[in-house]
Amino acid sequence: MNKVYVTAVVKDVPAEEYGHYLPPMKARRMGKLQKRALVTALKAMEISGIGEPDAILNGTAMGCMEHTLQLLNGLHEEGETVSMPTAFMQSTHNTVASQIAIFTKNHGYNTTYSHRSVSFELALQDALLRLRAGRLRTALVCANDELTELQRQQPRFFGQLEVQDRSEAWMLSIEPGEHPLYELENVKIIHEKGAEDRAEIQIKPL
Amino acid sequence: MQDRVVITGMGVVSALGMGVEANLSALLRGESGVRTVRCLSTEHREFPVGELQMTDSELRQLLKLPEGRLYSRTHLLGALALREALSQSNLLDSKGLALISGTTVGGMDITEGLFPNPLPEGTPDVHDCGASTNDIADTFGCFDYTSTVSTACSSAMNALIMGKLLIESGERDIVVAGGAEALSKFHLNGFKSLMILDQERCRPFDKTRAGLNLGEGAAYLVLERERSAVKRGAEILGVLSGTGNSCDAYHQTASSEDGEGAYLAMKQALEESGWQPSDIDYVNAHGTGTPNNDASESAALRRLFGDTLPPVSSTKSYTGHTTSASGSIEAVFCLLAMQHGFLPAQTEFQTPDEQCITPVSRVCMRGDYRHVMCNAFGFGGNDSSIILSRYE
Numbered sequence: 001m002n003k004v005y006v007t008a009v010v011k012d013v014p015a016e017e018y019g020h021y022l023p024p025m026k027a028r029r030m031g032k033l034q035k036r037a038l039v040t041a042l043k044a045m046e047i048s049g050i051g052e053p054d055a056i057l058n059g060t061a062m063g064c065m066e067h068t069l070q071l072l073n074g075l076h077e078e079g080e081t082v083s084m085p086t087a088f089m090q091s092t093h094n095t096v097a098s099q100i101a102i103f104t105k106n107h108g109y110n111t112t113y114s115h116r117s118v119s120f121e122l123a124l125q126d127a128l129l130r131l132r133a134g135r136l137r138t139a140l141v142c143a144n145d146e147l148t149e150l151q152r153q154q155p156r157f158f159g160q161l162e163v164q165d166r167s168e169a170w171m172l173s174i175e176p177g178e179h180p181l182y183e184l185e186n187v188k189i190i191h192e193k194g195a196e197d198r199a200e201i202q203i204k205p206l
Numbered sequence: 207m208q209d210r211v212v213i214t215g216m217g218v219v220s221a222l223g224m225g226v227e228a229n230l231s232a233l234l235r236g237e238s239g240v241r242t243v244r245c246l247s248t249e250h251r252e253f254p255v256g257e258l259q260m261t262d263s264e265l266r267q268l269l270k271l272p273e274g275r276l277y278s279r280t281h282l283l284g285a286l287a288l289r290e291a292l293s294q295s296n297l298l299d300s301k302g303l304a305l306i307s308g309t310t311v312g313g314m315d316i317t318e319g320l321f322p323n324p325l326p327e328g329t330p331d332v333h334d335c336g337a338s339t340n341d342i343a344d345t346f347g348c349f350d351y352t353s354t355v356s357t358a359c360s361s362a363m364n365a366l367i368m369g370k371l372l373i374e375s376g377e378r379d380i381v382v383a384g385g386a387e388a389l390s391k392f393h394l395n396g397f398k399s400l401m402i403l404d405q406e407r408c409r410p411f412d413k414t415r416a417g418l419n420l421g422e423g424a425a426y427l428v429l430e431r432e433r434s435a436v437k438r439g440a441e442i443l444g445v446l447s448g449t450g451n452s453c454d455a456y457h458q459t460a461s462s463e464d465g466e467g468a469y470l471a472m473k474q475a476l477e478e479s480g481w482q483p484s485d486i487d488y489v490n491a492h493g494t495g496t497p498n499n500d501a502s503e504s505a506a507l508r509r510l511f512g513d514t515l516p517p518v519s520s521t522k523s524y525t526g527h528t529t530s531a532s533g534s535i536e537a538v539f540c541l542l543a544m545q546h547g548f549l550p551a552q553t554e555f556q557t558p559d560e561q562c563i564t565p566v567s568r569v570c571m572r573g574d575y576r577h578v579m580c581n582a583f584g585f586g587g588n589d590s591s592i593i594l595s596r597y598e
Contacts, residue, residue, distance in 0.1 A: 056453070060356075061334065061336070062334055063334075063335070063356065071392060071395070071396060072317070072318060072321050072322075072392070073322075075318065075321070075391060075392065075395060076321055076322050079249070080248060080249045080250060080391065080395055082395055082399070083395075083398070083399045084396075084399050085396075085399040085400050085401075088393075088395075088396030088397075088399050088400065089396075089400065089458050089459045089585060090458065091396070092310055092356075092358045092584075092585050092586070093310060093335065093356035093357075093358075094310075094356060094357045094358050094584060094585065094586050094588055095458065095585075095586060097357075097586070097588075098453060098455075098458065098585070098586020098587055098588060099458070099586070101453040101455045101586070101587065102453075102455050102456065102457065102458070102586070102587070104455075105455050106453060106455055107452050107453055107454070107455050107466065107467060107470055108452070108453065109451050109452070109453075110357075110451065110452070110453035110586075110587075110588055111355060111357055111364050111368075111451065111588070112355065112356050112357050112588075113353060113354060113355060113356070114334070114335040114336060114354050114355075114356035115335065115336035115339065115352065115353050115354040116334060116336035116337065116340075119336070119354075122353050126368055126371070129371050129372070129375040129377070130371065132375065133374070133375055154324055156324065156325070156327070157324040157325065158317065158324070158325060158331075158333040158334065159325050159329070159330075159331030159332065159333055159334070159337065160331055161331055161334055161336075161337070189351050189352075189353065190350065190351070191340070191343070191349055191350050191351050191352040192350070193343075193344045193347060193349075194344070197336070197340070197352065
């Protein structure tokens, strides 16, 4: 069984760094979350020196809310004559992970978990089990959610689920490389009827 | 050696009806469930859909769920399919099971009905994908692990793929996996915006194909470590022998011309299963009926199988495209094909297209089928494929 190392953790990429990763021309039609997610992923690839991970996984509690709300508003205002192809195709939860793959031309394992507050942990568990078993050598695991203006003003609009406005990317590898940050030992997911799902990430600092 | 991942239960609801028996009999009769919209509240009556012909309140009563809260249709469809799967595998009273469910629509039917008003205070969460999975799980008391995969139209298949991984890595002995998806105005109008809905019944791989019909439904498979199934004396319905997942990495909604992602996913599934292309007796194609998907999938099938292309058909002309649930609904159809020795024939196929493979049509083929491949491809090029084998 392989050991699994975390070789990069990236979040809160400053706006002035965006241009380094993403030519403005290419970013033109992307939503705010997509841009942030992509830049965060590309920075994790750069720092870890792993530009072509064997897998790209994403966890998102609510998915791409900016585009979802565009189409919901469109349906409300224009009724069913509405036509919003771009908003619809970018509203699906897997937009982010597939966008990273399209941008980096990555044909590897690609998946998205959308399971409330443990979405990232489920993606991490999937990658961990594959790396341990030697089915992958490297995996990029991301967490991406956005808070739209509507959710900031009315945090309970879609329910009790608390969503963090964040983009985060972890690079996992079975090779420690030069500067491994942690060893990822285990991920546990716990479901109890009537309670919020919980997750435990067990990491050992190196 | 009893290390295989076997299937010990299945449940399905679709436009072909409620339960495995109803779906099987419609497939054998060659009767499509795609018809004029009835349950979804939409103005677009020009687009036929694959709906389960029951209202939300009828579904709620079947599940004996109390009135007085909001239930998404995804929850209701999912719970009905899950009940059948658990019951067949004799697990309704079990604890400590895992559920992995695929969905994208989740509770969007509730949200779009209320919008621009929020979910009323004090109501349990229904909108997000995870809430719908937990609602499905908690209709029963069996689960201490729940997870939701959301890779658009390959969600349920990727749930099956993760289920196999959880068992093979020793984390779990039994994982129930599949998906559930109700129709919503949101995605009907979304697909309409992309101009890929056909106003007639869809005709996958036909020269005159003009798009897809949306459908709804749910299906779950009970995946189990062979040793555990044998020990419990559970009836074994088949083997999940191979899985593959690859990103086409081409476009957010279009498939590449050579079907690279589809090709790689199918190739991986074959490699994992250990079987050769010539061992595959049938392919249940993704075959949506859009000009682009069917040409791309055909190119990938031809690349992989060459001269040994087995019979292929798409069952989307029966159920419509059940989007996130399609991977598990069609996996059930594949298991039924092996069990009952038939290949579902496409209902509307007439004109072959040189860009496409020619599917099994008109009458279902009878024979002895041991290994079948089932494909599910999603937006963003999230392409997946599995191999199901007869338990021998």
